[in-house]
Amino acid sequence: MVATSDKLQTLPIATAPSRVAVLLMGYGEVESYEDFANYNEQALNLLTAKFAPVPTWIYPPLAKLLAMFDLHEWGHQHGNFISPHNAIFERQRLGIEQQLQERWGDRVKVFKAFNFCAPFLPEQVLAQVKAEGFDKLLIYPLLVVDSIFTSGIAVEQVNQALASLTDDGEHWVKGTRYIPSFYNQPAYIDLMAQLVEDKIQAELAQAYLPSQIGIVLMNHGCPHKAKGFTSGIDESQAMYELVRDRLIYRYPLISVGWLNHQTPLIEWTQPNADLAARNLMAVGAKALVFMPIGFATENHETLLDVAHIIEAISRKYPEGNYVQMECVNDNPKFLDMIADWANPQIEALFESEAIAVNPNLAPAHAPHTHGHHHDHDHGHSHDHGHQH
Numbered sequence: 001m002v003a004t005s006d007k008l009q010t011l012p013i014a015t016a017p018s019r020v021a022v023l024l025m026g027y028g029e030v031e032s033y034e035d036f037a038n039y040n041e042q043a044l045n046l047l048t049a050k051f052a053p054v055p056t057w058i059y060p061p062l063a064k065l066l067a068m069f070d071l072h073e074w075g076h077q078h079g080n081f082i083s084p085h086n087a088i089f090e091r092q093r094l095g096i097e098q099q100l101q102e103r104w105g106d107r108v109k110v111f112k113a114f115n116f117c118a119p120f121l122p123e124q125v126l127a128q129v130k131a132e133g134f135d136k137l138l139i140y141p142l143l144v145v146d147s148i149f150t151s152g153i154a155v156e157q158v159n160q161a162l163a164s165l166t167d168d169g170e171h172w173v174k175g176t177r178y179i180p181s182f183y184n185q186p187a188y189i190d191l192m193a194q195l196v197e198d199k200i201q202a203e204l205a206q207a208y209l210p211s212q213i214g215i216v217l218m219n220h221g222c223p224h225k226a227k228g229f230t231s232g233i234d235e236s237q238a239m240y241e242l243v244r245d246r247l248i249y250r251y252p253l254i255s256v257g258w259l260n261h262q263t264p265l266i267e268w269t270q271p272n273a274d275l276a277a278r279n280l281m282a283v284g285a286k287a288l289v290f291m292p293i294g295f296a297t298e299n300h301e302t303l304l305d306v307a308h309i310i311e312a313i314s315r316k317y318p319e320g321n322y323v324q325m326e327c328v329n330d331n332p333k334f335l336d337m338i339a340d341w342a343n344p345q346i347e348a349l350f351e352s353e354a355i356a357v358n359p360n361l362a363p364a365h366a367p368h369t370h371g372h373h374h375d376h377d378h379g380h381s382h383d384h385g386h387q388h
Contacts, residue, residue: 018174020108020349021134022100022342023125024093025141025154028114029083029299085299086117091330092142092297092338099339100346108346109134115153122154123161130165136175136349138342144188144294145220145235146181175352177345183239187337191328192217192293193246199325200251204287207321214253214285216276217243218306219294221260224267233269236294243293253285259292259301274309281313287321288313296334298327 089112097110109132113125129137141154155178162173182188196215204213219236240256248254257273271279277288290310292302310322328334 017107018136018350019134020104020136020138020346021129021132022096022108022110022138022140022346023113023122023129023158024089024096024110025113025115025122025139025158026089026143026297027085027299028089028117028120029085030117081300081304083298083300083303085297086114088297088327088329089114089142092335095330095332095335096339096342099335100342103343104346107350113154113157115157122157123164126158126161126165130172135173137173137177138345138349139176139178140342141179141181142296142338144181144296145183145232145239175349177349179341179345181235182337182341183235184242185337185341187340188328188334189239189242189246191331191333191337192243192291195325195328195331196243196247196289196291197250199289199291199323203323204289204321208287210250211252212284212286213251214255214277214280214288215247215251216255216257216273216280216288216290218257218259218273218290218292218302219269220301221258221272222269224269236269239293253280253283255280257290259294259305273306274312277309277313278316281317281320285320287323289323289325291325292327295327296329298329302327 093110093112097108100108100110111125111129112120113122114120115122118124126137137158139155139158143154146152162171165172200213217240219240220232222233222236224233236258237256244254244256255271255276257271257276258269260268260272273290277290280288290306292306295302306324310324314320314322
């Protein structure tokens with residue numbers, strides 16, 4: 001009896017229920033042309049550094065130079081183009097939040113973070129997450145393929161932000177979970193194939209035989225060498241083959257088309273989308289469908305780069321019919337599956353005990369315990385082996 005009452009006295013009188021912040025992460029794109037240089041410098045720091053031998057001192061001047069090219073392309077060639085990426089991403093965030101809150105109420109909230117765009121940089125958003133009293137975090141990059149250039153930089157930025165927001169030696173986050181990319185999820189693969197079939201039925205099926213309709217399934221281009229990091233090529237290729245398998249029996253002319261950033265001296269994935277389109281026309285396609293399967297959210301690549309490709313190929317084959325499809329964006333079926341994938345991880349976070357993590361313990365303990373365990377384990381297994 002006494003033991004029980006002692007136990008009861010040590011329990012806290014009331015603990016605030018856990019709250020889970022879902023951090024939906026994307027690249028983000030500039031909406032004001034003045035931000036080009038900052039955006040490019042962020043991208044050079046986080047992305048280019050992973051595969052190109054560029055010294056860091058060159059980032060600021062190079063970013064300004066690239067900004068001039070961007071300004072020419074977006075401003076002059078494309079009539080002051082403003083990327084719809086961020087607006088679509090907000091619709092995705094809102095749609096996913098509505099789905100999750102139907103089940104979890106306001107114990108769950110979805111925040112958006114962009115890798116390259118203030119005021120939504122991960123550090124800024126996580127400061128807000130902390131201020132609003134959330135103690136558990138679901139890291140959710142809304143990027144189709146896992147690689148050092150997608151989820152890799154997302155986690156890198158989250159880690160930097162969490163390190164800088166530590167309280168008095170203790171992390172305010174008491175539990176984290178992560179959702180990997182969905183390049184091989186059957187629901188996503190089926191949706192990609194279905195969207196292509198629906199488009200063909202709506203716009204091309206009356207005028208062309210199925211064997212005359214070429215399909216370019218567009219992946220995010222990858223450099224072949226990424227300093228030993230996972231570059232995303234294998235995952236992207238696997239996704240292409242899965243979507244192709246759903247379509248090939250009806251439409252034999254299908255090619256992968258990589259949307260590359262043709263950086264000089266770097267070997268990029270082939271065939272690029274332009275070459276893929278030309279190849280399909282050369283073997284008898286009369287119409288082409290360009291479908292971005294490697295991008296979840298519309299951006300300047302899926303819009304401007306593909307428009308350039310169609311413009312160039314229609315000069316060579318003026319009689320061809322060219323259909324530029326949208327990314328999956330805020331398609332309700334897509335938002336359903338994104339929320340479905342989050343639910344089990346949110347449940348796991350609510351069920352797990354809050355763990356206080358103190359980063360100050362890491363350096364003090366690591367060398368000592370490692371050495372200790374090493375000797376102990378080594379001696380133990382060695383003796384055990386002899387006895388056995």
